[in-house]
Amino acid sequence: MDRIGLPPAYTRPEAAAAGLTRAQLRDDGVRVTRGAYVSTAVPLGLRAACLAALPVLPAGTVFSHRTAATLLGAPLRAGWPVHLTVPPGTHRPRRARFAAHVCALGEGDVTTEHGLPLTSGVRTWLDLAGLLPPGELLAVGDALMRAGHLDAATLAHRLAGTTGRRGVVTARALAGHLTPLAASCPESLVRHALLSSDLPGPEVQVPVQDPRGRVVAHADLGYRRWKIAVEYEGRQHAERAQFDRDIDRYSLMAADGWLVLRFGHAVLGRLGTVVDRTRRALISRGATW
Incomplete structure (x- = not known):
């Protein structure tokens, strides 16, 4: 399409003005809606579709x-x-x-x-x-x-x-x-499950301090008073470098008395499990609410 001078998203009148034949339009253009096309040379993403459609x-x-x-x-x-x-x-x-x-x-x-x-x-x-x-x-x-x-x-x-x-x-x-501190959609969904329960609302990005008061880690969600952390681990946590960082972070947290509840993708279909296990962790730490 560069040789004809058309942008990646274009209208039928623009294609005609550039000299594009019907056969070329059929071969190159993916029709987004009547009169609006995106070239097959670029992915048909949402932005490209909207750019193509806006003029019509x-x-x-x-x-x-x-x-x-x-x-x-x-x-x-x-x-x-x-x-x-x-x-x-x-x-x-x-x-x-x-x-x-x-x-x-x-x-x-x-x-x-x-x-x-x-x-x-x-x-x-x-x-x-x-x-x-x-x-x-x-x-x-x-x-x-x-x-x-x-x-x-x-x-x-x-x-x-x-x-x-x-x-x-x-x-x-x-x-x-x-x-703005929530790092991902799953983390937000887990937080909503806790907020909509009868449990205390969790803090977001909770700082974890060592005995000298230095912040050595942050928990996705948690209860600083009772040293309970709630972590959502997405697919990126399975990567070797991230896995090693997580191991180090969790050992630091455990060394200073933190109880870490870790959840993965499967729990998004049964968020009641998050609430139940967080409740049990809070009770084990003597929490009342």
Whole structure:
């Protein structure tokens, strides 16, 4: 496609203007939607699909909901349909693999990322509050904070002026628990399981000190008062270098009296196990609540 001078994402009029024949378009272009294509020379990712589609969508289109969250770095699986929002009074596009929403977006509701108009972090999170399970919503909020697209003050201000919106009760319940310190989606899901139980809420990135007061490690989650750490270990922990670092870290923690509860991917399908074992660990340390 370089010899014809087309970008990786292009429209049918652009292809015609560049002299692309129907046969060449058929061979090179992967159709994202009517009139919009992505060259087979590049992967058909979410950003490329949105860049290709934007010129054939109504003026004022903003990508939103799951699509915006994914492009802002949230841990959601990118895929169809592509979600977009258009202003009231605008033609609502009806296209296969696209989900159109009609809404007036206000000040602070729109941002630009990757060359695309997206709903802002706070707007995106509130849009998803009525659609995602609470644990996933917490994970998305943590990720948006971690990426710098959401902050506690802006969210609190927005929630104070929001009434009658679907999911707002859930959003208010979770807003105070969002943190940029959460390192991954599974860690957020584990934390939500503990927060939604009757157990004390865990701290995030708990510093572990040696007898001299030096911080020698950090626990993903934990209870400093009772020296209990809750660790989620993803696939990267199986790599040799990381495994060796983990062994050293856990031995340091154990040497100073910490009880470490380690969980892997399988526990995400039975988060009650995390709650049960954390409860037993707390009781073994004499905790009451």
